[in-house]
Amino acid sequence: xxxxxxxxxxxxxxxxxxxxxINTEMLxxxxxxxxxxxxxxxxxxxxxxxxxxxxxxxxLAVTLARENPDIEITAMEISGSVTRAARKYAExxxxxxxxxxxxxxxxxEKTIGSLGKFDLIYSTYSLHHWKDPVKVIRNCFNVLTExxxxxxxxxxxxxxxxxxxxxxxxxxxxxxAYNKYELISILxxxxxxxxxxxxxFPFMLSIICKK
Numbered sequence: 001x002x003x004x005x006x007x008x009x010x011x012x013x014x015x016x017x018x019x020x021x022i023n024t025e026m027l028x029x030x031x032x033x034x035x036x037x038x039x040x041x042x043x044x045x046x047x048x049x050x051x052x053x054x055x056x057x058x059x060l061a062v063t064l065a066r067e068n069p070d071i072e073i074t075a076m077e078i079s080g081s082v083t084r085a086a087r088k089y090a091e092x093x094x095x096x097x098x099x100x101x102x103x104x105x106x107x108x109e110k111t112i113g114s115l116g117k118f119d120l121i122y123s124t125y126s127l128h129h130w131k132d133p134v135k136v137i138r139n140c141f142n143v144l145t146e147x148x149x150x151x152x153x154x155x156x157x158x159x160x161x162x163x164x165x166x167x168x169x170x171x172x173x174x175x176x177a178y179n180k181y182e183l184i185s186i187l188x189x190x191x192x193x194x195x196x197x198x199x200x201f202p203f204m205l206s207i208i209c210k211k
Contacts, residue, residue, distance in 0.1 A: 034060055036200040037124050037153040044208070046149060047071060048119035053106045053140065054078070054126030058086030058099070065090075065098040073099045074115055076106060107132055112139040120149050127154040128177040137190040141209065150192075150209040156180070158203045174203055183207060 037060075047070040055061050055075035065073055077083045083103045090096045104111045107130070121140045130136050140150050155177035178186070180197050187195050187209065195209040 034063070034124060036204055037122075037151075037206070038063075040153075040198075040200075040206050040208075041122070041151065044120070044149060044151070046120040048145075049117070050074070051115065051118045051121045051140075051143075052076065053121065053123040053136070054129070055083075055086060055101065057082055058089045058101065060124060061086070061099050061101075062090055062093050062095055065095045066093065071098075074118070075099055075101045076104045076111075077101065078103070078105050106130075106136045106139060109135075109139050109142075112143055115143065117143055117145045118148060119145050120151060122151040122153070124153045125155065127152050128173060133178075133186050134189045137186065137192065137209075141190060141192060141211075144211055146211060148211055150207075152207040152209075153200075154178075154205060154207075156199065156203055156205040177203075180205070 041064075047068075050064070050071050050073045052061050052073060052075040055077045058075060061073050061075045065071065075086065077086065080103050083101050086101045087096065090099045090101065102115075106112060121144060127133060137150070137152075144150060155174045157175060157177045157179045183197055183205075187207070192209045194211070195207060198206045198208070200206055
């Protein structure tokens, strides 16, 4: 009854074909979503080279680059038009020298491996969309520095949501997310031995993996 469903792959291409796709309303909504992630990230105190997987229009990358002068970010997004919008957004904020946006698939070992080593690799709200999460996590883990951290923040599948009278895209995304026990299996299959899974209110979670 509470099983996981396949995620709906929302096509963002058309949303970013005509303009940058970044407006005040979207920015406000995005920052609300990232609040728990940023709070946990600050506690990690990681400097150096970051990579973001599933960077979207660049809102989070720009925010982190603006607030942290000691980091450089490589931001990977699978959509070409969204990547172009992200570059424009970074340019508007004069951060194009600190963020390198690339179009690519984190499921490609060759692509990930060509980008070098990173002190932190992070992803927000994209895990439940990955076709092969074991492969993506393994690829990311292989390009961490010796003391590097992989930080994945996503929705979590909560049983009580199945009793809510909603069926829109957001609640379908929650039902497509993983629970703690499924994540443990994924992490172990990817060869990750040191990890923490922490719940964030109301239906998010954070996965912090260390080398």
